[in-house]
Amino acid sequence: MHRALLPGLASMILLAGPATAADAPPGASSCTGCHAPKRVADSVIPHIAGRKAEDIVRFMLNYRSGAWPSSVMGRIAKGFDDQQTEAISAWFAAQPE
Amino acid sequence: MATRRHFLKLTAAAGLAPAIVSAQGKARVVVIGGGFGGATAARTLKALQPSLDVTLVEPNPVYTSCPFSNSVLANLREIDQQQFRYDRIKSAGVTVAETSATAVDADAKTVTLADGNRLSYDRLVMSPGIDFNWSAIQGYDEAAAEKMPHAWKAGAQTVLLRRQLQAMDDGGLVVLSSPANPFRCPPGPYERASLIAYWLKIWKPKSKLLLLDAKDAFSKQRLFQNGWAELYPGMIEWVPLSQGGKVTAVDPATLTLTTEFGSHKANVANVIPPQKAGAIAAQAGVADRTGWCPVEPVAFESSLRLNIHVLGDAAIMGGMPKSAFAANAQAKVCAAAIVKLLAGQKPQDPIVINTCYSLVAADYGISIAGVYRPDKGQLTDIPGAGGTSPLVAVGGLRGQEALYASSWFRTITAETFG
Numbered sequence: 156m157h158r159a160l161l162p163g164l165a166s167m168i169l170l171a172g173p174a175t176a177a178d179a180p181p182g183a184s185s186c187t188g189c190h191a192p193k194r195v196a197d198s199v200i201p202h203i204a205g206r207k208a209e210d211i212v213r214f215m216l217n218y219r220s221g222a223w224p225s226s227v228m229g230r231i232a233k234g235f236d237d238q239q240t241e242a243i244s245a246w247f248a249a250q251p252e
Numbered sequence: 253m254a255t256r257r258h259f260l261k262l263t264a265a266a267g268l269a270p271a272i273v274s275a276q277g278k279a280r281v282v283v284i285g286g287g288f289g290g291a292t293a294a295r296t297l298k299a300l301q302p303s304l305d306v307t308l309v310e311p312n313p314v315y316t317s318c319p320f321s322n323s324v325l326a327n328l329r330e331i332d333q334q335q336f337r338y339d340r341i342k343s344a345g346v347t348v349a350e351t352s353a354t355a356v357d358a359d360a361k362t363v364t365l366a367d368g369n370r371l372s373y374d375r376l377v378m379s380p381g382i383d384f385n386w387s388a389i390q391g392y393d394e395a396a397a398e399k400m401p402h403a404w405k406a407g408a409q410t411v412l413l414r415r416q417l418q419a420m421d422d423g424g425l426v427v428l429s430s431p432a433n434p435f436r437c438p439p440g441p442y443e444r445a446s447l448i449a450y451w452l453k454i455w456k457p458k459s460k461l462l463l464l465d466a467k468d469a470f471s472k473q474r475l476f477q478n479g480w481a482e483l484y485p486g487m488i489e490w491v492p493l494s495q496g497g498k499v500t501a502v503d504p505a506t507l508t509l510t511t512e513f514g515s516h517k518a519n520v521a522n523v524i525p526p527q528k529a530g531a532i533a534a535q536a537g538v539a540d541r542t543g544w545c546p547v548e549p550v551a552f553e554s555s556l557r558l559n560i561h562v563l564g565d566a567a568i569m570g571g572m573p574k575s576a577f578a579a580n581a582q583a584k585v586c587a588a589a590i591v592k593l594l595a596g597q598k599p600q601d602p603i604v605i606n607t608c609y610s611l612v613a614a615d616y617g618i619s620i621a622g623v624y625r626p627d628k629g630q631l632t633d634i635p636g637a638g639g640t641s642p643l644v645a646v647g648g649l650r651g652q653e654a655l656y657a658s659s660w661f662r663t664i665t666a667e668t669f670g
Contacts, residue, residue, distance in 0.1 A: 176299065176300050176588070177300045177301070177587075177588040177591040177592060178588075178600075179588065181600060181601065181602050181603040181625075182602075182603035182604075182605065182623070184296075184581065184584035184585060184588065184602075185581040185584070185585075185603070185604055185605035186605070187584070187663075187667055188577050188580050188581055188605070188607070188660070188663065188664050188667065189607065189656075189659070189660050189663055189664070190663070191663040191666055191667055192667070193666070195659075195662050195663050195666050196662070197658075197659070197662060198659035198662050198663055199655050199656065199659045200656060200659045200660065200663060224647070226619060226641065226649060226652060226653050226656060227607050227619050227621045227656070230621045230637060230638050230639050231605055231607070231621050231623060231637065231638070232637075233623070233634075233636050233637040233638075234603065234605070234623025234634040234636075234637030234638065235603070235623070235637075239603070
């Protein structure tokens with residue numbers, strides 16, 4: 156399923172060009188409450204800035220469907236549709252690691 | 253006229269020339285309150301648009317975090333692990349005015365400070381947190397709180413309550429009083445009851461905790477109650493509103509709490525009183541009759557005063573609870589929206605997430621999450637998303653969520669203050 160999303164992602168990044176931080180897609184800014192922009196010592200929460208967009212999409216979709224077990228992420232991923240999930244994933248992929 | 257008279261009197265009293273503080277041509281944003289909402293808003297505004305002139309007004313040089321302060325009560329943390337300074341926010345280019353805001357003039361777009369200065373703004377962000385309705389429980393005032401601590405603003409009150417618990421004889425009765433909705437941190441009183449019981453079970457196992465509640469249901473209720481039955485059988489008694497849980501009066505001299513049904517004498521009494529938005533909100537005209545601040549759901553601009561945005565516990569945020577996570581998330585949305593508004597552009601409709609962890613024991617965590625979007629003029633739960641941890645935990649989930657809780661605390665404090 157995620158494979159079908161990727162051409163959409165790539166074209167979106169190419170067409171939109173570098174967005175300013177104030178243009179982060181809806182929902183993205185909330186993620187950093189747990190997934191810090193910079194690495195934080197002694198945190199078991201994964202660092203997502205700079206990860207491949209396709210990986211973030213795959214995690215989100217599998218959490219959303221329940222195919223992969225999770226604690227809060229399944230409940231949060233259910234609040235986002237495919238397009239919103241792709242946009243957020245592309246956003247974090249474009250952030251410095 | 254009233255404003256001008258006040259201004260003249262104030263400047264005369266302070267012996268200062270009128271101090272209209274402004275920068276040349278830069279857009280000016282003033283942020284009142286340096287908690288998870290205000291500090292995040294100030295920092296994010298400056299990061300999004302470095303040319304902005306951002307001033308954070310906060311009288312305390314050190315912020316003491318309420319999240320994880322219940323762990324201080326249970327001796328799992330020290331109070332200094334809760335404390336954060338504003339040095340990094342200053343070095344990020346935010347001007348920190350270490351004083352309090354005494355008045356907001358929404359028409360003149362100015363904030364008067366206790367040090368005699370006056371700041372003018374293009375946009376004002378207010379994140380003043382909570383104040384207590386001291387009149388709501390008869391006998392419970394600031395002096396009474398020195399005998400029966402609220403510990404609902406972390407700091408000296410947290411340390412006082414911990415000291416009282418440690419001084420209590422084994423076999424004593426701890427009474428905790430929880431207010432009606434809405435209030436800061438809806439699961440907080442129940443996490444507190446849990447962690448006090450956790451500590452009592454180790455050190456004073458013959459003691460009991462009575463939880464007097466002004467409501468009949470509470471956040472993560474079944475998860476908490478299952479945890480209490482599993483970990484602290486017979487130690488915590490919860491008395492809901494319908495069974496006489498609402499505290500109407502207290503006597504600090506005898507540590508007695510009176511409810512609609514009777515009275516209880518405590519060895520340690522923790523009274524969490526009813527609350528309202530921080531007092532400056534009412535002065536600014538952004539609080540309504542409920543004592544809280546109505547806002548629109550996109551940029552969190554006040555429904556009552558233009559160009560003033562209200563965040564965090566003080567605001568009425570539709571379905572979102574009053575939490576540090578929510579305040580931080582709202583602050584980032586608000587900062588991005590203000591950058592757009594100052595550029596004459598329309599802010600996008602946000603999606604905002606809340607996640608709250610609670611500890612039932614040091615290694616036993618539970619959570620609630622929600623995802624919200626604007627709908628019919630307020631932030632509303634996205635159907636099908638959010639909810640609490642499962643009632644039946646598999647694969648060490650409770651331990652994992654306790655780890656996530658402490659990781660979250662490190663992350664959010666790093667993002668806000670670090």
